[in-house]
Amino acid sequence: MTNILVTGSSRGIGQAIADQLADRGCNVMGHATRALDDRTIAADFSDPPAPQQLWEEALERFGGRIDVLVNNAGLFDAVPLEASDIEWLDRWEDTLRINLTAAAQLSRFAVRHWQERGSGGRLVHISSRAAYRGDSPAHWHYAAAKGGMVAMHKTIARGYAKDGILSFAITPGFTDTSMAGDYLQSRGGPGLLADIPLGRVAEPEEIADIAVFCSLDAPPSMTGAVIDANGASFVR
Numbered sequence: 001m002t003n004i005l006v007t008g009s010s011r012g013i014g015q016a017i018a019d020q021l022a023d024r025g026c027n028v029m030g031h032a033t034r035a036l037d038d039r040t041i042a043a044d045f046s047d048p049p050a051p052q053q054l055w056e057e058a059l060e061r062f063g064g065r066i067d068v069l070v071n072n073a074g075l076f077d078a079v080p081l082e083a084s085d086i087e088w089l090d091r092w093e094d095t096l097r098i099n100l101t102a103a104a105q106l107s108r109f110a111v112r113h114w115q116e117r118g119s120g121g122r123l124v125h126i127s128s129r130a131a132y133r134g135d136s137p138a139h140w141h142y143a144a145a146k147g148g149m150v151a152m153h154k155t156i157a158r159g160y161a162k163d164g165i166l167s168f169a170i171t172p173g174f175t176d177t178s179m180a181g182d183y184l185q186s187r188g189g190p191g192l193l194a195d196i197p198l199g200r201v202a203e204p205e206e207i208a209d210i211a212v213f214c215s216l217d218a219p220p221s222m223t224g225a226v227i228d229a230n231g232a233s234f235v236r
């Protein structure tokens, strides 16, 4: 059975990914800031050692073998330019740590694990359209973290394909992950739909469809790919 660690699986895209992988017969270990059930490990990525503790606990619970890591956990937190200098810096460092550094720490442990086992493995990174298009003026940090994630992913794909270690990145546009209404409001109101030729935001299940494909089915020659899912709001 395929052992898969999915970060940020308590809600939204991560929950849809974990559910669909379980439906496919995988052994899934989830993660959130709080332990919700015995299939969820608690780790707050704003604490630098937390990703290592998560990796070690997941490995132990899986009996020493992880086959796929899905780096999904993330924070979308606005900080205006007018914030105080220290607040702006604090929020920048939190977002970079949670959205990029934690994924890098986990990816490093995964690559070393697969190298030691000589087994190969798969990484799936949930980045964002913001990696290519940028984000709002209050989200420099978010766009920078997601752009960094794509660069990290490409580096891993190129560096370890020879070891059977494959890396895939997904760059969703707006995806409805909270209660109806709240979602659009939190992203700037209904006006944002005018910018999406499909006429709606993505559903978490659509992003999960892509993540499951990358985790289980994508051919090895696809390693290094970045897959857009944004209703044609950003075509490149």
Ligand SMILES: NC(=O)c1ccc[n+]([C@@H]2O[C@H](COP(=O)([O-])OP(=O)(O)OC[C@H]3O[C@@H](n4cnc5c(N)ncnc54)[C@H](OP(=O)(O)O)[C@@H]3O)[C@@H](O)[C@H]2O)c1
Pocket (backbone or CB within 6 Å): 007, 008, 009, 010, 011, 012, 013, 014, 031, 032, 033, 034, 043, 044, 045, 046, 072, 073, 074, 075, 076, 098, 126, 127, 128, 129, 171, 172, 173, 174, 175, 176, 177, 178
């Ligand atoms: N929704 C979108 O429009 C969209 C678009 C492009 C990319 N994405 C990316 O897709 C991923 C999932 O997004 P989503 O919308 O499904 O998010 P979400 O509903 O807000 O869920 C975020 C997940 O990340 C976890 N998380 C948040 N802060 C954390 C921290 N400090 N340490 C560890 N885990 C933390 C949360 O755990 P708790 O429940 O414990 O807080 C939760 O499981 C993110 O990487 C996001 O950037 C989302």
